[in-house]
Amino acid sequence: MREELFLANLSPDAFVSAVHREGTINTDMGPLKVSGALFDSSALSASYIAKSFFDSNRAQLEPYARPVRGFVKLAAKESVVAISHSLLLNVTFVDGSGKNHSAKVEFFVLPESNNIMVVGLPAIVMHFGTLFMDMLNGAMREYTGEPLHNLTNVTDDLRQPWSRPPDIEAPEDSATEHPCIFTNVLNFLEITPEEARKEYFDQLETHL
Numbered sequence: 165m166r167e168e169l170f171l172a173n174l175s176p177d178a179f180v181s182a183v184h185r186e187g188t189i190n191t192d193m194g195p196l197k198v199s200g201a202l203f204d205s206s207a208l209s210a211s212y213i214a215k216s217f218f219d220s221n222r223a224q225l226e227p228y229a230r231p232v233r234g235f236v237k238l239a240a241k242e243s244v245v246a247i248s249h250s251l252l253l254n255v256t257f258v259d260g261s262g263k264n265h266s267a268k269v270e271f272f273v274l275p276e277s278n279n280i281m282v283v284g285l286p287a288i289v290m291h292f293g294t295l296f297m298d299m300l301n302g303a304m305r306e307y308t309g310e311p312l313h314n315l316t317n318v319t320d321d322l323r324q325p326w327s328r329p330p331d332i333e334a335p336e337d338s339a340t341e342h343p344c345i346f347t348n349v350l351n352f353l354e355i356t357p358e359e360a361r362k363e364y365f366d367q368l369e370t371h372l
Contacts, residue, residue: 184200185257186258191225200279204282205285205288211272212236212284213273213274213277217280225251229249229251232250234272235247246275250270251270
């Protein structure tokens with residue numbers, strides 16, 4: 165690890181703004197707010213809206229629904245789910261400079277989704293390309309360059325923690341005898357056979 169880096173990885177949540185945007189569905193009954201739409205360039209064939217959101221706002225959205233028959237494969241769960249309805253909706257998103265981006269997009273009602281709305285690649289390319297680039301550019305301006313935790317350019321506020329290299333072993337540790345219930349036995353493992361033999365015979369008379 166480079167010495168000048170600290171907490172080298174940013175949380176993925178830091179880049180949520182690059183692909184999520186609040187939006188509005190324009191209905192005959194008035195605007196319906198979408199708290200977070202995912203602009204997903206990996207949704208290669210269509211855009212989607214969560215069934216739970218559709219059910220919660222059925223009074224406003226029902227006039228734009230039509231029955232369909234199809235299937236979609238969920239990449240995250242590696243499963244295939246049936247699609248029974250789609251909604252042709254006029255949606256509006258606002259870019260970083262306050263400019264509105266509106267388009268009429270067909271959203272397939274997805275039975276299981278963690279996102280209220282998914283704007284797929286076809287809609288991004290045909291209707292929201294400028295908005296999508298603005299979202300990415302905003303994230304790039306915020307996070308490109310030296311990370312906030314890069315200490316390379318910090319000089320005045322850094323101080324060495326030790327006036328001299330720290331001791332390998334603390335003095336109190338070296339002065340403290342290590343507790344052991346068979347020190348004498350271990351002593352024979354640390355000396356030569358000749359020293360062990362001499363010590364044995366020197367102590368022999370004291371033990372008789």
